Amino acid sequence: MAVRSWWGWGWADQALDAHELEQLADRVRAFLPLDGEITRVPAVPELRAPRLKPPSSVECRADDEARASHSYGKAYRDVIRCLNQDLASPPDLVVYPADADEVQRAMAWAAERGAAVIPYGGGSSVVGGVEYRGADRPVVVLDLSKLDEVLEIDEVSLAVRTQAGIFGPALEHRLRPKGLTLRHFPQSFEFSTVGGWLATRAGGHFATGYTHIDDLVESMSVLTPTGMAHTARVPASGAGPEPNRLWLGSEGALGVITEAWLRVQQRPVHKEGVAIAFETFGQAVTATRLIAQSGLNPANCRLLDPLEAMLGAGALDGGSRLILGFESADHPVSAQLKRAIEICRGQGGVASDAEKWRGTFLRGPYLRDGLARLGVVVETFETACTWSNFESLHTAVLEAVAPGFVTCRFTHVYPDGPAPYFTVYATAPRGGEVAVWDELKAHASQALLANGGTITHHHAVGRDHVPWYHPPGPFTEALRAVKRTLDPQGILNPGVLGLG
Ligand SMILES: Cc1cc2nc3c(=O)[nH]c(=O)nc-3n(C[C@H](O)[C@H](O)[C@H](O)COP(=O)(O)OP(=O)(O)OC[C@H]3O[C@@H](n4cnc5c(N)ncnc54)[C@H](O)[C@@H]3O)c2cc1C
Structure with a gap:
């Protein structure tokens, strides 16, 4: 039976093996200096003793493996802390309610003991959403995976x-x-x-x-x-x-x-797609905007800058790629695709090799964990801004994370603006990765906000984005009042969204 990784993404047996890590290191050396070490995946460390005695009424686990694998989400920051065996504040208990009644009972039980309760789905948060950052109270993780009907x-x-x-x-x-x-x-x-x-x-x-x-x-x-x-x-x-x-x-x-x-x-049955090559990123951005504003509504309209096109789609010509796809359950989509290609041609776009990005997209999280083991700091962040702000935002982000090595793609596009997704690669002394990541995050976040972007298009706020989230004024006051009304003891996921 496949086993989930306790420290990194996905299935334990899908993590990069020694040979794949060596191959990855060879590719990375062209861009970043590596120290040649490969971090070994540690065994689950021995954790401090749980501060709660499990209740008999709901299924629970208090063993080190369950608590370690529910300590963090799956951001780079989380993976590196697991690899460095930094699990100073693990939850005390992981509870597995089987229905809403059991959720209610578990919450009441935790409230009586002054414990914080962290609702936990797949634990794939990349913003510190499932991690209580404090040592002042016991912590119960409410793993909801049994509510699966x-x-x-x-x-x-x-x-x-x-x-x-x-x-x-x-x-x-x-x-x-x-x-x-x-x-x-x-x-x-x-x-x-x-x-x-x-x-x-x-x-x-x-x-x-x-x-x-x-x-x-x-x-x-x-x-x-x-x-x-x-x-x-x-x-x-x-x-x-x-x-x-x-x-x-x-x-x-x-x-x-x-x-x-x-x-x-x-389910869609009509599907057509193409990759379009552009010599410059500027031409590709204009073509993408025109398609987003055309009413054609492609299912896929993923713009890759030259570095992203090279790393994600194997494009070696130094150009950008626009991956276009149309889908329908009802009607053929060739006419829409043809019109979108015409729009691209108007901006110098040329239909190119079949897309390869999907394989990289799905394998991407395992590669990120491999990079972490090679000593590379990887930060991914995404935003949305108006088309008129994109150029200045893009320039500001590149400057903010320098000398980090940056790629940019559009994951989503709207008539009034794109959702750019950035990946930054940098090096850090072993053991100093979290500090470097925190600094990159702060610089990038300030650049996003100063240039008309949101702190996130789809990664949530969690704890990591709190400093760049709260709009001052009545909205925040109202949100805090809602929290006080619904959760007067403040047991639910304290700290996310800046709500204590
Ligand atoms: C490699 C990778 C790729 C990702 N790609 C995407 C992407 O393409 N799009 C995207 O949007 N996000 C993406 N994410 C982020 C993450 O997957 C999403 O935020 C996702 O929605 C989290 O779902 P989850 O079930 O894992 O929730 P968790 O990580 O378990 O929890 C996330 C937050 O939701 C709360 N929560 C969970 N379940 C419940 C519940 N039933 N009731 C109340 N609160 C609950 C938690 O308390 C926490 O605050 C990615 C993350 C990784 C690591």
Whole structure:
């Protein structure tokens, strides 16, 4: 049986082996100096003794392996801390509730003991979303992976009612025999859950149209410390502020999402795509903007800058690549593709080799963990800005993270602006990786905000983005008041969204 990695991404046996690490090191040496060491994957370290005695009423684990693997999310910062055996504040207990009643009981049990409760889906957070940063109170992780049932499929209205702890592949597996799909595929799809997507406002990898999970949710059931909340299952409503918006992006700080109705679609059968080569990044950006504003709505419209095109799609000509794809369950898509190619030609684009990026995209997280073992610091961050701000934002980010080695791609595009995704590679002395990462993060975040970007397009706020999140004024005051009302003892995920 496949086993999840306790320290890094995905399946333990999919991590890069010694030969793959050597090959990766040879490729990296062309860009960055390496010290030649390969960090060994350590065994689970011995953790400090748990401060709580497990309750008998709910399934729990208090062993070191369960606590270590639930200590952090899956950002580079988390992986490197595991590799360096830095697990100073592990949770005291991992609880596995099997239904909403057990979630309620576990929350009440933890509240009586003054413990913090961290709702945990797949644990793929990249912003410190599942890690309590303090030693002042015991910590209970509420692992929701047993809430994994599909409860109902409405084939007439095209919607599915599902428990929140279900992982992406299991949900698609249940929809496939009906010819349906949620069509929400974040890169972390295999190891993240519906509840996590809703709680972080995740973005799938389709470039236009429905991208955020926000667009796919009809209704939600959320268990707060003061009671259960249900939103109405309707296709749309103009009745006052939108209730789902209270829970979307609430990051486990206001309640535990136990189930949801999500909009599904017929599985696409018509699919066509092409990669377009551009000599300059500027030409490629203009072509991408014109397509985003054309109403063609490509399923994929992923722009790769020259370095990203080389590393991610094997393009060696120094140019940029636009990966274009169209899909439909209903009608052929050749006409849309043809028109998009015409738009690209108008900006000097030329149809090129078949895309290779998908394989790299899926293998990417394992490669990142391999880079961490070679001593490379890797930071990925993403934003969204208007088209008119993009050029200055791009320049500012490159300057802010220098001398780091930076690539940029667009993961999503909108008529009024792109969602640029940056990857920075740098070196750090062994043991000093977290400090270098923190510095890169701070410089990059300041550059984003100073140039009209958001601190995140789809990675959530968690704890890492708090300094760049809170808009001063009434919104923050109202959010804090909501937290006090729903969670008066402050037990739920203290610290995320800057809510103590
Ligand atoms: C390699 C990699 C690739 C990624 N790619 C993408 C991507 O393409 N798009 C994207 O949007 N994100 C991406 N992410 C980030 C991450 O996968 C998303 O934030 C995802 O939505 C988290 O889901 P999860 O189930 O793993 O939640 P977790 O990481 O377990 O939790 C995330 C947050 O949600 C809260 N939470 C989880 N479940 C619940 C619940 N049922 N009720 C209330 N709160 C809950 C937690 O308390 C925490 O604050 C990526 C991460 C990695 C490591």
